Amino acid sequence: MRPEDFVDDAPGEVEMVDGIFTFSPDPLPPDLDATHELVSENGEAMYAVGQLSDLDTWLDSPEVILSPLIHREAVDSSNIETTTRLTLSDIYRREAGEEPGQTATERADITEAQNYVEAITTGIQALHDGAELDRDLLCRLHEILLQGARGEQKNPGEFREDLVGIDQPGTPLSEARFVPAPPASIPYALRSLLQYVRSGPRYAPLVDLALIHYQFETIHPFQDGNGRLGRLLVMLALYKWELLPGPYLYPSSYFNANRDAYLDRLLAVSRDGAWTEWVSFFVQAIAEQGREGYTVARELLALRDRYREQYQGQGVVIRELIDFIIEHPYLTEPQAVDALGRSQPAVNQAIRRLWDDGVLRETTGQQRNRRYEAPAILKIVEPYNP
Template sequence: MNVDRFQSGEISGELVNSGGDIAFKPDPLPPEIRLEDELLDVFTEAATNVGQLSGVGRRVENPSMLISPFIYKEAVVSSEIEGTRVTLSDVYEYEAGRENSSSGASRNELREVHNYVRAVFQGIEELENGIDLELVRNLHNTLMSGVRGGDKKPGEFRDTQVYIGGRGGEARFVPSPPSVVPYAMQNLETYIRTGGSYQPLIDIGLVHYQFETIHPFRDGNGRMGRLLIMLMMCNDELLPEPYLYPSSYFNRNRDEYTDRLLAVSRDSAWKEWLIFFLKGISQQAKEAFSRASELLDLRDEYRDRYQDGANSVSQLSTEIFTKPYLTVNEAEDALGMTYRTANNAVKQLEEDGVLEEITGQSRNRVFRAREVFDIIQKPVDELSYR
């Protein structure tokens, strides 16, 4: 780590010895932030866009209709940042029981993304008592169990020094010594649970920096930190459900993301980090609103088309938004009807072009809701509500 570079600026912590290496120990939150000028403008826009996204939930009787596709999208991109190459199609096919992925992704890579999905749903279910260290450790255990990094004590704060971008003197950044981690995380927990010091969106940006800088686990800190953004937005009642998927922005701006985090540590560049962070929240809220609106319009189109048809077909045309890849057995479970009834409903939607069979097999068939999936995957510049 370039110690001279840290010593030349107004650092937001202190340099400490860690077994012969120089590590960075961040100051506890909060720093002094002035919500003015460009930061105020960006914050106002982000708050407006998040509020608009929150309102989309009023059009949804079943929240999982939007939660599920957005969580899966977030899981894929968050894992991609860590080097996992899995497509959204791969994950849905994997969960529908298809043995081999379309892109050639390994089962271990698919399991990583599946773990992320499980961790988000687990976090939402356990948010009733707020965010604390027990929840963070439990979710980290879910994220890392049985996958790459699963041998590095999932769910336990690290007991060894870690390095970012190399080792020892070659590292770009050396997080806090392991002896500091429990106390730093206790301070962070207190800050979260006492409601922070600023507007919730500002505090979420501060907490994300602090978590990534402490780097409390031996592996999986990036995924856990991005998951916390989603949970804090729900915990702070900014969103009723995890409709926002922040990893897409961080992935598009990966170099600037790491540079901005490092600049806070080196130069106390809090304002610049928060502007970058809030722009991301704003962009992703707009994108999620557009995608949600298109999905809801399609839902309304299917509802009108099948309102006078068989109940099984009408119901299945809604279920496919939650599960755009499914088998007849899964349709049977979703509908709570007989296999024959479910099979007939799938056949009807296939004939209408709503579902398409993707395996080419006569047995163990998997069906995809093409129009639903196309909206989930559509490039941002093709969304109609922009």
């Protein structure tokens, strides 16, 4: 990283630490120009968020829809940072007791995505129970993200104590494209950021979220896992500010599909003060993923309604099983028995009926320890499912 690459009025300070130039961002908020285009983009994104928020008002069981959306976000967030191409099926199969993945790296990447699911649900529940969006919560979620996964040996839940470079793996620190804030400034910079988050939005909420996400990634407080935690912070802030009643939005899909632009826009803020371009990129991501999330939710609900109508009058167990397979499109009979709290014969009969009708498909070909998948559900929540 070279000081001459940064404009004179860059939104932060370039300083040398241990012979390496680093960049520490100025406290939020910056001065922004509300261009007509940005106002229009923000309006579209807020409309998409509003549609997602309305889902909760007429869902009898929000968790039926939330579970597939959370799993989808977990996969896309992990795919930004891993070499393995994960699918939703990988996580669902792991949860059903299988061991997908051919190599140790692939299995660790699946664990990472599972951890993301746990971190999302833990974070939302903590805020629901009255916890503050503070350092303790972020460190707790960071520990969850790294347990048994990539970065497990890099002090989960603790701020980094060394400089890090943002570039291709193996790039020497002296040649890194970007070196974020030095360790000594991390506690103060993060405290300022979290105070800003807790104070509520100063600009339009989604504009503030763009600022917050940039700030967190530029501080880069942990040795590893900052990207995952920074994307999770977006959803936690949406919930904390009561813009969404749950984690219905999964922005990682857009960032993953536009990964180079995502990284370039973040770097351009630090180097050139290109706030407007970054905020525009971010709110477009929210708008697109909000619309996609709403479409997925509506398609899942329509499928559930068709199944409910098809099996109307055939008992409460099959109705409960339909909800369960939408949350868990890979399943075993013991899983369903445990989740529904019904007798094994009753659940087995319901599974057999759905299997005979093609709603479920048995995947093992065995007489015992069978596993099932719901292909119509997977087709909705994982359009790239092989």
